[in-house]
Structures are given as C-alpha cells and as structure tokens.
Amino acid sequence: MRSAITIGGSALLLAGCVSAPQAIQGPEPTPPVISTAGLERVLGHDARSLEALFGEPDLDVREGPGRKLQFAGPICVLDAYLYPKGRHEPVVTYVDARQPDGRDIDRASCVAALIAAKKR
Template sequence: MKTRLTILAAGLALAGCATTPQPIGAPTAAPARPFSTAGLERIVGKDADTLERLFGKPDADVTEGTARKLQFASDICVLDAYLYPPRGGGRPVVTYVDARQRDGSPIDRASCAAALTRRGGGR
C-alpha cells in the first residue's frame, strides 16, 4: 500500500510539471508602422529655432540626455516634436512628431501642425 501511495504521489508531482503547448501560428505583436512624414515636411529634419519661428514659443521644453522634446499646444491639439542630434554631430533636428487632441483623442499630425501655424505665433 505504501508503494502505491509513493507511485501515485510521484505521478501527481510529475503531472504538475507538464506544460501547455503553444498553438502553431500563435499571433505575435503587430509590426511597427513606418513613420510617414507626409504633410510634415516643414517640421521633420528642422531644428528648434525653425520650429519656434513656425509655431512660436513652445509650451514645454524637455531635455533628457541628448534628446529634446518641444511641445506646442493650441485650442485644437497638442504637438510633440522630438529632436535628436544627427549622426556625426550637429544641431538636434526633429526626427519624430506626435499629436493628439486636447482631450487625448487621436488627430492627424499634419492637421495639428497646420492648426498650430494659425495660432498667431504661439499665443
């Protein structure tokens, strides 16, 4: 009887080590969308001075390491421009732009940039 209990306990212990096989073709994370600069030609690749001439004084200016984020806001939207130094050195330029409506809802980046250029020089 003792042998049967030992065998049963060992079997239960081994059963707890079993893993559930992953189904073949399990979904993976969606690939990243390429960053389109359509409508953002006046922003991407430009430096901070160019952005200030275009939108006025930024509402926020955040620096972290060599990266810099300039934020411009209007009644319609908020635009974040991320500037990084180019390879080989030089003045940081915009490499990525993000935009959202004031309530956080999505908005087209080019539409937000157009709205910001009409905000009267930043205020």
C-alpha cells in the same frame, strides 16, 4: 479500495506525461507603419525652424542630448522631439500630437492647425 488508489495514482502519472499544445509558428509580426505624410515641415528640422513655423514653444524640456519642444493651440498640442545627428544641431526625429483634452489627433492635422493659428 487498493485498486481505486492504483487507478487514481496511474491517472496522476499519466497526466504528467501529457505535453502542452505547441504554438503554431507563423510569420514574425511586423511593426506598425507610422505615416510621416504631412510632417515634412517638422521632421528633420531644428528648433529655430520650428519657432519660425509655430512661434515660441509653450514648453522646452532638455534631458541629456534630447530636447522636447511643445507647441499648444486651440485645436491640439504638438510635442516635437529633437536629437543631435552627428555633430550637427539637434533636429526633430519624432512628433506626437493630441487634442487639449488628451484624445488622439492626426499629427499632420495638428501641424496644419498650429500653422493656421499662428497666421491669425
């Protein structure tokens, strides 16, 4: 019986000596590239330019130095995020788009759809 305890105790001690497998070192992950093609009429522009392009925003939210303008049409909803650059007027630094039911839509397609809807 004593030898069974000794064998069991030895097995537990050896188990503590086993090291965890080392992770394979690979290249650092790179952030995804987000295309801005088709967004030239929005990115870098101020609120007045957006209103001239899309009409009056459906939502205008200000938080600290930032501002979000939301434009909604039959095809999509566009959120434009404006932040000040130096001492200049806040400009669009990022846009997000979705279909009215919340599903994703290409941002440039949404911009084009909102411009087309305003022209009607």
